[in-house]
Amino acid sequence: xxxxxxxxxxxxxxxxxxxxxxxxxxxxxxxxxxxxxxxxxxxxxxxxxxxxxxxxxxxxxxxxxxxxxxxxxxxxxxxxxxxxxxxxxxxxxxxxxxxxxxxxxxxxxxxxxxxxxxxxxxx
Amino acid sequence: xxxxxxxxxxxxxxxxxxxxxxxxxxxxxxxxxxxxxxxxxxxxxxxxxxxxxxxxxxxxxxxxxxxxxxxxxxxxxxxxxxxxxxxxxxxxxxxxxxxxxxxxxxxxxxxxxxxxxxxxxxxxxxxxxxxxxxxxxxxxxxxxxxxxxxxxxxxxxxxxxxxxxxxxxxxxxxxxxxxxxxxxxxxxxxxxxxxxxx
Numbered sequence: 001x002x003x004x005x006x007x008x009x010x011x012x013x014x015x016x017x018x019x020x021x022x023x024x025x026x027x028x029x030x031x032x033x034x035x036x037x038x039x040x041x042x043x044x045x046x047x048x049x050x051x052x053x054x055x056x057x058x059x060x061x062x063x064x065x066x067x068x069x070x071x072x073x074x075x076x077x078x079x080x081x082x083x084x085x086x087x088x089x090x091x092x093x094x095x096x097x098x099x100x101x102x103x104x105x106x107x108x109x110x111x112x113x114x115x116x117x118x119x120x121x122x123x
Numbered sequence: 124x125x126x127x128x129x130x131x132x133x134x135x136x137x138x139x140x141x142x143x144x145x146x147x148x149x150x151x152x153x154x155x156x157x158x159x160x161x162x163x164x165x166x167x168x169x170x171x172x173x174x175x176x177x178x179x180x181x182x183x184x185x186x187x188x189x190x191x192x193x194x195x196x197x198x199x200x201x202x203x204x205x206x207x208x209x210x211x212x213x214x215x216x217x218x219x220x221x222x223x224x225x226x227x228x229x230x231x232x233x234x235x236x237x238x239x240x241x242x243x244x245x246x247x248x249x250x251x252x253x254x255x256x257x258x259x260x261x262x263x264x265x266x267x268x269x270x271x272x273x274x275x276x277x278x279x280x281x282x283x284x285x286x287x288x289x290x291x292x293x294x295x296x297x298x299x300x301x302x303x304x305x306x307x308x309x310x311x312x313x314x315x316x317x318x319x320x321x
Contacts, residue, residue, distance in 0.1 A: 022161075026139040031239075032160035033143060036152045045209065049281035053228035060247070071230070071245045076138060089145045097141035105132055 027072040034079055043086055051078040051085075164239050170309035172203045173236035173286060176213075177312065178304035181291045191215060194286065203235045211235065214277060215288045216314070221268055222275050222287045223261065223314035225253035231279035233286045237309055244313065254278070264315040287312050292320040 022028040038045050055078035059070060083089045104115060132140070146152045176198055180187035190197035194211035198204070211233055214222045226232065227250050232240040243249050252260050257274045261267070268274065277285040289311040295303060298321070310316035 026136050028161045029139050029143055029157065031164070032157040033146060033152060035160045036156050037146070040151070042151065046281040049229060049231065056229050073135065076135065076142075079142065080138070083142065083146070088151055089142065089149070093145055094138070094141050097145050098137045101132070101137050101140045101144070105137075 023072075027075075030072060030076050030079055034075070037083070037088070042088055043082055048078070048082060051082045054078070055081070164234075169238035170236075170307075170312065171304070172201075172238075173233070173309070173312045174304040174307035175201055175300075176203070176236055176286075177288060177307045178300045180213075180288055181295075181303055182300050187288075190288065198236060209234075209284050210282060211284050211286060212277075213286050213288050214275075216290045216317075218290070219271065220273050220275060221261070221266075221314065222277060222285075223253055223257050224277050224279060224285050224287060225250060226279040227251075227254055228280070231281055231284060233279075233284040233312075235284075236286055237312060241309065261315065264310065266315065266317060287314045289316075289318045292318050294320045 022031070034048060037043065038048055052075060055074040059074050059077075080091065080094060084091045084094075108115070143152075143154075143157075147154050176190065179201065180190050186197065186200075189200075190213050194213040195204075197213075198211050216222055224233075226244075230240050230245040230250075232244065249260065254276055257276050258268065261274070279285055289307065291303070292306065295306070302321075306318050306321060308316055308318065311318045
C-alpha cells in the first residue's frame with residue numbers, strides 16, 4: 001500500500017461536474033500518442049505505468065498545487081522519457097525538433113498555420 | 124516591429140508538437156489513428172458502457188454470476204474491451220459492504236466501461252485520502268454510511284482494473300434494462316456514490 005501523499009488535513013476534494021477530460025488539445029495528443037505506441041507494441045501498458053507513476057511521484061508538489069494541469073504535464077514528461085528509453089526518439093532529437101518548431105512559429109506571419117519549412121530567414 | 128507573428132505556442136505545446144512530428148515522421152504512429160483514439164475516448168467509450176453492464180447484471184442473475192466470476196469475459200460479452208488488454212474485476216456492493224476504487228500510483232481506471240477518469244480521480248488528494256480516510260472522502264461525495272457498513276478500498280494497477288457493481292435501488296421493480304441503465308452514474312461505479320431510486 002502506498003504512503004498517503006498528503007496529510008489528512010487536506011481541504012475539500014476537487015470535483016468535476018462537466019466530466020471534461022482534456023482541457024487543451026495537446027493533452028488529447030499526448031494521451032493518444034501513448035495509447036497508439038503501446039497498442040503498436042513499442043512498450044507495454046505496464047511499462048508505461050511505471051514511467052508515468054514515477055513522473056507523478058517526482059512531481060508531488062505541483063500535483064498538490066494544480067492537479068488538473070499537473071496530470072498531463074507529468075504524462076508528457078513520462079512519454080518523453082519512455083520514447084527516449086525505447087529508442088523511438090531521443091531526448092536530443094526532441095530538443096532539436098522543439099527548437100525547430102519554435103523557430104518556425106517565430107517566422108510564421110500572423111494567422112497562417114505554423115509549418116516546419118518556415119526556417120529562420122537570417123544568414 | 125515590421126509585421127505581426129503568430130502568437131508563440133507555449134513551451135508545452137512545442138514539446139508535444141516535437142514528439143508528435145518526430146514519431147509520425149519515423150512512421151511509428153499514424154496521425155489518423157491518433158484522431159481515432161481521441162474520438163473513441165471522448166465520444167464512444169464512457170460511463171454508459173458500464174451502466175449497461177450494471178443494468179444487465181441487475182436483471183439477469185446468470186450474467187451477474189459470470190460478471191463477478193470473470194469480469195473481463197462478461198464485459199466483453201456486451202462488446203466492451205480495453206485497448207491495453209487489462210483485466211477487469213467487478214466487485215459487488217452489499218448492504219453491509221461498500222466498495223471504493225482508487226489508483227494510489229497514478230490513475231489506472233476501468234477505461235473499457237467508464238471511459239477516461241474524472242479530474243478528481245487523478246488528483247493527489249483523492250489518491251491519498253481514499254486510502255487514509257475513505258469514510259471522510261465518501262462523506263464529501265455525499266455518501267454517509269452507517270457505522271456497521273464495512274468500507275473496502277481497491278487499489279487499481281496497470282494490469283487490474285476494478286469496477287463497482289452498485290446496489291439496485293428500491294422502487295425499480297418492473298423497470299426495463301434500458302431504464303435501469305439510465306439510473307447508473309459513473310460515480311456509482313467508482314464507489315463515490317450510490318444509485319438513487321428513480
